[in-house]
Amino acid sequence: MPKHAKEMEALIEHLGKHQLKFTRQRELILDAFLKQEHITAEEMYHQLAKKDPHLGLATIYRTLNLFCEAGLAQARHFGTQTQYDNTSHKGHHDHLICTDCGKIVEFENCDIERLQEEVATRNGFTIQTHRLELYGLCSRCRH
Amino acid sequence: MPKHAKEMEALIEHLGKHQLKFTRQRELILDAFLKQEHITAEEMYHQLAKKDPHLGLATIYRTLNLFCEAGLAQARHFGTQTQYDNTSHKGHHDHLICTDCGKIVEFENCDIERLQEEVATRNGFTIQTHRLELYGLCSRCRH
């Protein structure tokens, strides 16, 4: 059984529903993407240049955005670039961000997630994904 | 007593400490900024164009960044643009967002906020602001 069978199937299902095609590039990019917790398009471009020097940057952007629509990725804007988070990596999707030095601490908190579910249910929503970012000063920068 | 005397003083104090000058533009931009909970440079540019058609976009960016350094504002990357949050507004707006129809429900949850504080403290952070977005399907779109 391939490493990322579940995600591959999710992608194929999304493609089918939207009359999109399964291409060599999409498979290549999915494989590379699922190995990371998060990555930028530029990083992936350089990483994949070794396997396929002709893979265009535009294709990577398009495909990562496709993954977002399929629910496999989630875009996060930080600094000047866009980070694409791998949503199959369960924890570590919440962030503490130092507004002074830019330090990022990833965390996971079950209690918060449970309360989020509660809020959603109370409002008739079914949560697919979420984004939680806490901005402040880290211990170093506070002084 | 002027509306935003406290913030104005904070700015003047910051200017004094850094050999910066108090200008008409900085006063104008501060006034406009403090009336909002958050704003982008572009929005403020158009808003202020009525009062002073010669106020340059670069000046607005520079000034909003100055406010960040003075602690009056906080930059947050959202979508493709930078939102400048007014730190004197405490109102936290967390959002439930339907990924199908785009419906947005605002909510606030004290328990979640308390847990956020806990996480931050445990990691040595002091929270200035945060952002919480829950993505999913609303009752209608779930069918």
Added chain:
DNA sequence: ATTCTTTTTGAGACGATTTATCAATTTCAA
């Protein structure tokens, strides 16, 4: 008030990141 030094401003050039364009290629169902 006038002078003088320093900072700020406005306009546009510039750099970085992402999206749009389009002809050639690939996918995939018939």
Added chain:
DNA sequence: TTGAAATTGATAAATCGTCTCAAAAAGAAT
């Protein structure tokens, strides 16, 4: 195998924010 529809790669273009620099303004000293 064929053909319609989608995708790709290269690059042009758009977007956002910063940098540059001469002219203007601020503020201290005279």
